[in-house]
Amino acid sequence: MNHIVIIGFMGAGKTKVGKRLAKDLGLPYVDLDKLIVSKMKMPISELFKRFGEPFYRATETFIVKALIDDPERKVITLGSGCPVQPQNEEYIPKLGTVVYLKGSPEVIIERIKEKDGNPIEREETTEERLIRKIETRNPIYSGISTFSVNIANTSLDDLVAKIEKKISDIEKKELKKAHK
Numbered sequence: 001m002n003h004i005v006i007i008g009f010m011g012a013g014k015t016k017v018g019k020r021l022a023k024d025l026g027l028p029y030v031d032l033d034k035l036i037v038s039k040m041k042m043p044i045s046e047l048f049k050r051f052g053e054p055f056y057r058a059t060e061t062f063i064v065k066a067l068i069d070d071p072e073r074k075v076i077t078l079g080s081g082c083p084v085q086p087q088n089e090e091y092i093p094k095l096g097t098v099v100y101l102k103g104s105p106e107v108i109i110e111r112i113k114e115k116d117g118n119p120i121e122r123e124e125t126t127e128e129r130l131i132r133k134i135e136t137r138n139p140i141y142s143g144i145s146t147f148s149v150n151i152a153n154t155s156l157d158d159l160v161a162k163i164e165k166k167i168s169d170i171e172k173k174e175l176k177k178a179h180k
Contacts, residue, residue, distance in 0.1 A: 003067065004167060005092060006077045007141055008101035009134055011111035012151055013159070014077040017101060020160045022075035030067070030076045032060060039063075057085050068094045084140050092144050097170060099163055100145035102138070105131045107152045146170065 004027070006018045015031060022029035033044060036059055040047055047056050060082045067076060068091060076095065082088055092098060103111070109130055142148060147170075149162050 003070070003073055003096035004075045005095045005098045006075065006101060007083050007092070007098060007145060008080065008151075009103065009108050009137060009141075010080045011108050011114075012080075012101040012103050013111070013156070014080075014101060016156055017099075017159060017163070018075050018077035020156060021163060024160060024164060025075065028072065028074045030074050032063060032076060032082060033079045035063060036060065057081070061085060061087050061091065064088060064091045064095065080137070083144055084137055089140070089144055093146075097167055098145045099166075100141045100148035101151050101159075102141070102148040103151040105134045108134055 004021060004025075006014045006021070008014050018031065019029050021027075036047070036056070037043055040059070042050075044056070047059075060079065064078075064082065067074070073096075078092070083092055105127075109127055112130070147166050149159060149166075151159060154162075
């Protein structure tokens with residue numbers, strides 16, 4: 001299936017971009033974290049507390065694998081930790097077009113400071129730890145993405161327009177290949 005998958009570090013704007021992209025393209029929107037919360041009937045913080053992070057990560061992988069075979073095209077946003085699980089490096093590209101919302105450590109840290117966090121964000125309170133985590137994850141995100149878009153100094157409208165253009169270009173190339 002050729003879903004559109006949005007990945008990136010916490011604070012990159014995955015939810016805003018994903019919702020807007022889904023609206024613009026007339027596709028259903030799925031936030032993997034919210035889907036897990038809905039299925040498990042408890043908040044992420046409670047899942048972590050009761051069952052631990054390994055359980056949560058296994059649940060993410062289970063749902064990602066199920067979405068590969070979902071026949072209805074969707075815009076899917078993944079939590080920032082999902083792509084860095086080794087087993088997911090194989091599955092996420094099979095979902096479809098993977099868009100990496102890339103930001104410098106400075107941009108990401110500023111955005112994280114502006115919003116309420118999830119349990120993982122609260123653990124990563126020092127800028128040094130966040131910078132190390134961002135630098136560790138960048139090559140993983142880049143490695144599984146179809147393309148990346150820099151989020152710095154870009155409005156939501158411009159960011160979504162860039163993504164839509166790149167997706168359109170990719171789909172045109174695929175269509176040409178199919179007709180040869």
